Amino acid sequence: MNDIQKAQYNEKYKRAKRNGEKFFPDTLYKDLLIAIALFLLLVGLAAFIGVAAEPRADPSDTTYIPRPEWYFLFLFEMLKFFPGSIEWVGTTIIPGAAVIALLLLPFYDKNPNRHWKRRKFALTFMSVVVAAMVFLTIRAVITTPPQKDVGAVATTLPAKIAAGLDFYSVQCNECHGAEGEGGVIKGVKGLEGFKMKPINSQDEMYTRSDDTLYNIIEYGQPSLGMPPFGKAFGGELSRSDIGNLVTYLRYTWDNRVELPKEAAQTNAIPTLGPTDIPSYDVNIAPIVKRYCVSCHRPGKENNNYVMGSYADVMNSGDHKPNVVPGDLNSNLIRMIHREKIDAGGEMPPTKALSPDLVAIFERWVKAGAPEKPKK
Amino acid sequence: MARSSNVTRRGFITSVMAFAGSIMGVVVGLPIIGYLISPALNGAKTDAWVPVGKLDNYPPNVPTQFSFTRTKVNGWEKTVNSYSVYVLRGDGDKIKVLSTVCTHLGCRVSYSKDSDTYACPCHDARFSREGVVLSGPPPRPMDQYETKMDNGTLFIRVLAS
Amino acid sequence: MISKRVFPWLDERLGLTTIYKTTLDRMVPKVNWWFTLGSATLFLFVMQLVTGIMLSVYYVPSPDKAYDSIEYIMTGVAFGWLIRGIHHWGATLMVITVFIHMLRVFFYAAYKYPREITWTTGVFLLLATLGMGFTGYLLPWNQKAYWATTVGTSIAGSVPGIGDFILRALRGGSDLSAVTLARFFSAHIWMLPAVIIALIGVHLYLVIRLGISSVPKEND
Structure with a gap:
């Protein structure tokens, strides 16, 4: 811009100001x-x-699909157009x-000139760039495969303890027992007859830090018979799963640790009033999940009796029916009373269910073994 | 005319601005205050019966120290608090469990066999074997724990905010 | 009335009337709603500042504890969800407003004489805002954060010749680690905000000194 144009602009701007308004308040x-x-939008x-x-950062999880914040997506997407050898064009030269x-x-x-009609080239160029950015962003959103569903993330202590209990019931029960009591292992390939020491004792809990427990679960202790459970080593648990499991162990068996009140209730198996009729969904499923599913799930030695659903609990496996509504001589009831019958031995193998829990089963069978609670 | 309307307009905008500002201040300010003081209000309370061992382990009439830890969650961290108590088994079933925390300013007192007193190193306070203030600034006797016996094991009730 | 005596006394020393005359009581060209984007961005920045300072009360920049401390903010502290929610969404909105603000200035050719430096500081502000987004993204130390930063820093590492050096400088070593988190934290809460505040100062000074640009007419 030369001096005449500058002066012209200043003159025009002065006029615009004179014909303008007060900054405050207009x-x-x-x-x-x-x-x-x-502000309203933000709070909303x-x-x-x-x-x-x-989920927590997990450098060992190779299945996670990295994705930048949305406003960097266009850059990210652009790199798809630059093969390895000239990638630097996309990452360096263009930005x-x-x-x-x-x-x-x-x-x-x-x-x-300042009016758009007299700056068509600049505006066209910018529009193309912006359109390209929008296009790339949309393309990135559409073409990136969805993240593998990791399920809900447990964020509160009660939720973590509950999640930990679930993992414990499935992964640990069959050897360590539902309450960590140990005992002689039955029905686990390779460990049949092995005498497991209890893990719910002060000896264990006071001398093993959270990190130690974590490592034992993740890597296992193969020389002692414990397989690795971490995903990276062939197990089924992710890092946050193991974290939840450790939280559960610590809060359940370490008597130095104080369980917050709100967490204490999440673990409890629902209790029954004297006149309540137990149902599978409310009363039986939590007990089954905690004490039985560890062995009674697919891929374990269990005479094909899996206990994942109401129908399977009632009728599955080599010795069905397992529960006959109204009949206290049903196989399941006899076995939790620790009778040895054709269908198998005492259940659960390591430790008897507490009388309260057995009573819930009996009341449930007597009441016709309903699936849903009565309204 | 134009001038006066501009002045009222200015006053109006100013008050709207002040109003909107105070609303935002309240909508963000009050939560911020709650956010800042929340740990002071929601701290986990300790209330637990802690075993301090078989009663037979404690010789009669000699204050014997017992230490233990409690773990509680503070924010994102488990805090380990150490406790130390003196168990004094008197004649018969009379049991006194005294906290080692000096009632003056929270220093830890220790028992000395020679003088048969607890001494606080901070301000030279002395307590008798039973926890009564003998000399120095403490405002009250040493704190006692509630006790109970269960199957030969002594339990004390630990209360802390 | 007390204010009748206090105000002149203060004014004499602080020059309040002069400040009022130069910043607020000045004539500007008539402009449209697109001209609010700058102040909108400023407003969002102030919100980010307030909520960010609040988050730093509980946040711990360490790989062991960052995730737990944010979980605590979200579930343990009263209104933590609100503070973090505003900070999270404020970042997104701020990127949007700052970008549209830039497009508006471009469309109205407001970057031309005499506002070249205003434009240049504005571009730096845009970059700093993106930098805030990039560094802030890592701080929660969750899966998204970890992997996005792994890839993001790798992109910087693909610069020919000095790429590996840039990568190490960004990460503070060859891997994404505690050092990375610490330096991203420092950049996010000290360096970039300092840069942004200084640039906003220059930017606003220039806006007031040169006046708001006018909407171009057909013969401009």
């Missing part, structure tokens, strides 16, 4: 309204959408050039 009120609107987003809980082009824009854009 202009500022718009900013004020926008600020209020943004925070309150109604919030921030989704994500670098874009930044420099933006920074220096006022210095190389010598066009003195």
Whole structure:
């Protein structure tokens, strides 16, 4: 811009100002309204959408699909167009050039005109760039495969303890017993007859830190018979699963640790009032999950009796029916009374169910073994 | 005319701005206060019966020290608190469990056999074997724990906020 | 009335009237709603500042504890969800407003004489805002954060010749580690905010000194 053009511009701007308005209040009120609107939007987003809980960082999890924050997606997507050998064009040259082009824009854009009709090239160019960014962002959203579903993330202590208990029931019960009591292992390939020491004792809990427990579960102790449970070593548990499991162990068996009140209730198996009729969904399923499923699930030695659902608990396996409604001589009832019958031995093998739990089973069978609670 | 309308407009915008500002201040400010003081309000309370061993382990009439730890969750961390008590088994079933925390400013007292007193190193306070203040600034006798016996094992009730 | 005596006394020493005259009581060209984007961004930045300072009360920048401390903010502390929610969404909105603000300035050619430096500081502010987004993304130390930063820093590492060096400088070593988290934290709460506040100062000074650009007319 030469001096004449500058003077011309200054003159015009002065006129625009003279015909303008006071910054306060005439202009500022718009900013004020926008600020209020943004504020409401922010509080609304925070309150109604919030921030989704994500699992803890896990460098060993190779299945996670990395994805940047949405406003970097266009850059990320652009890299798909640059094969390995010229990748640096996409990562360095183009973004670098874009930044420099933006920074220096006022210095190389010598066009003195300001109205859009007289700046068609610049505006077309920018529109193409913005359209490309939008296109790439949308394309990235559409083409990236969805994240593998990891299920709900336990974020509160009660939720973690509950999740830990679930993992314990499935993964640990068959050798360590439902209460960590140990005993002689039955029906586990390779460990038949092995005498397992209790793991719920002070000896164990006081001398093993959370990290130690974590490592034992993740890597296992193969020389002592314990297989690894961490995903990275062929097990089924992710890092946060193992973390939840350790939390459960610590809060359940370490008597130095204080279980917060709200957490104490999540673990409890629902109790029955004297006139309540037990149902599978409310009363039986939690007991089965905690004491039976560890062995009675597919892939274990259990005479094909799996206990994953109401139908399977009632009628599955080599000795069905397992539960006959109303009949206290059903196989299941006789076996939890630790009778040895054709269908098998005493159940659970390591330790008898407490009388309260046996009573719940009996009342349930007597009442016709209903699946759903009565309304 | 134009001027006066501009002035009222200005006053109006100012008050709207002040109003909106205070609303935002309240909507964000009050939660922030709650956010800052929340740990002070929601701290986990300790209330537990802690075993301190078989009563037979404690010789009569000699204060014997017993230490234990409790773990509680503070925020994102498990805090281990150490406790130390003196168990004094008197004649018969009379049992006194005294906290080693000095009632003055929280220093730890220790028992000395020679003088048969507890001494606090901070301000030279002395307590008798039974926990009564003999000399120094403490405002009250040493704190006692509630006790109970269960199957030959002595339990004390630990209360802490 | 007391204010009748206190105000002149203060004014004499602080120059309040002068500040009022130069910042608020000045004539500006008539402009439209698109001209609110700058102040909207500023407003969002202030919100980020307030909520960010609040988050730092409980947040711990260590791989062992970052995740737990954020979980505590979300579930343990009163209104923690609100503070983090505002910070999270504020970041997204701020990127949007800052970008549209840039497009508005471009469309109205407001970067031309005499506002070249305003534009340049603005571009730096845009970059700093993106930097805030990038560094802040790692802090929760969750899966998303960890892997996005792994990839993001690798992208910086693909620069020919000095890529490996840049990668190590960003990560503070060859791997994403506690050092990375600490330096991202420092960048996020000290370096970039300092840069942004300084640049906003210059940016606003220039906006007031040069005046708001006017909407171009057909013959401009």
